[in-house]
Amino acid sequence: MKDYYELLGIPRNASEAEIKKAFRGLALKYHPDRNPDNKESEETFKEINEAYSVLSDSEKRSHYDRFGTAEGMGAGFGAFTGAGFGDIFEDIFGDFFGTFSGQRRQRPAKGNDLRYDLDITLEESAFGTEKDIEVPRWENCSSCKGSGSQPGKSPVTCSNCKGTGQVRFQQGFFSVSKTCGSCRGTGKIITDPCTSCTGNGRIKTVRNISVKIPHGVDAGSRLRMSGEGEPGSYGGPPGDLYIVIDIAxxxxxxxxxxxxxxxxxxxxxxxxxxxxxxxxxxxxxxRLRIPPGTSSEKAFHLKGRGIHKLGGHGKGDEVVVVSIEVPKHVTPRQRELLEEYAQLSGDKTSKTFKEKIKDILTGAEN
Ligand SMILES: [Zn+2]
Ligand SMILES: [Zn+2]
Structure with a gap:
């Protein structure tokens, strides 16, 4: 087994930046794209990738330094193919990765998420409801199933980029590539556009969706409807639809x-x-029983007459706050009775009132 440091040509105390730099130089030199049909450089390429994946990870590196092997650090060291391989490259080269693979822009991508603001009533939030909503969104065209070509016709391979979606040109030492302008990176040209979507492959539609609103939702609650967003591209999954609740x-x-x-x-x-x-x-x-001697602003709790707890058991309370109504007009008879009442209780009330004022003036408690 080759020494990872020797493979990358760096000292054992190399910094992260040195490791990255060494790997980048070697990867460019041994990349299969630059050495077609060269088994030897392909092997070297795999080895430097392996070395880099270990030495660029501080945990794996210290394990390697101590035991001289990356084994026992979990699976995956030999498998430098497929998506993981591309990820290492994107990590290092960023957009520069386009140089090596024309397939990059055609990776399956998840569709966009959508947001829908839904107003409901307090009663609906308390008991739950079902709502039919209309969501405008892009959908794959049903006539061409998203291909953009008329039924029976297929897109042809782009001759400009030979289907890779990328065109290459020499710039100094490097062979650089950019997205093909003829096919906009898809690698395919639509010769007979579908009439329903004019070759777009997608159509703006309004979709009717039935939404179950669970009891207990509050203003700002978000309900996720998986897969009800916009369609994905290149076989990727659709996005999600988020219903954001507001309560009138x-x-x-x-x-x-x-x-x-x-x-x-x-x-x-x-x-x-x-x-x-x-x-x-x-x-x-x-019915609510008001006990004798109730003062204004007294609150009565009606247990369990509030809102269902979202996703749980039990309910909140209804709180009834009473206030005492003072009539603006009274009949002569009412006035007579009130005056009589005032006379009967007047002394006592005015005394307490005077006492209260005295307390306030003298700064006493209450
Ligand atoms: Zn179509
Ligand atoms: Zn092209």
Whole structure:
């Protein structure tokens, strides 16, 4: 087994940059594209790749330094073919990798993700719902199945680049390549364009999609619909569709987490004597007992009358906050009774009131 440092022609204390530089030089020299049908340089090329993949990884390198082998560091050292191989190259050369392979731009690519903003009501968020939405998106043309050619016709291989999608030219020492202008890198030329999509292979369509909204979603919740985005290219999977939820303002309820709040008014006699009143809920109404002596702004919790927990069990509460209504107009009879009431309780109330003012002025607690 050859020594990785010797293979790359670098000292054992070489820096990361030195390793990269040495590999880059050797890779250019021994690349199969520059040495067609040369078994020996192909072997060397594989060896320097192996050396680089170990020495460029600090963990693998220190293991190699200690044990003189990369074995026991997991599988994959021998397999420098396929996608992993290309990844090492992209890592080092970036776009320069185009020099070596015309196939690069035709790798399967996932389609674009799409976003759809959906407004729902508070009730729909509480109980869940199903919505039909219309999503504009590109789809592969059904007439030509995305090929862009008329049925029965096939694209022909681009003569300019011989199907590689790249054209090469000499620039100083290097043979450089760029995307073929005739076929725009696809390697194929459409001679008889499909009439439905004018050779594009894709058509802008509006798709009707039924969305199940689970109970408990809140404003800002994102629902992912796998595969409902735009189609992928070169056999890649389609993108995803993200439904972003917004909840319309409710005339009665306000939502905080899984609890909902509402305000109701009661009369002064109801507050003093107690009463049973009807309060709205998300699914109709219910009776609420107001105990005697209830003060304004008192909150009553109706357990489990709030919103389902998203993806979990249980529900939030409905919180009813009461306020005491002060009538703007009273009838003469009501006035008479109120004046009588005031006379009966007046002394006591005014005393407490005076005491309170005194407390505030003297800076006492309360
Ligand atoms: Zn078509
Ligand atoms: Zn071409």
């Amino acid at each position: 303002e409710h005339p009665v309820f306000m939502r905080r987490g899984n609890d909902i709040y509402c305000g109701v008014t009661i009369t002064y006699p109801q507050a003093v004597l107690g009463a049973e009143i009807e309060v709205p809920t998300l699914d109709g109404s219910t």
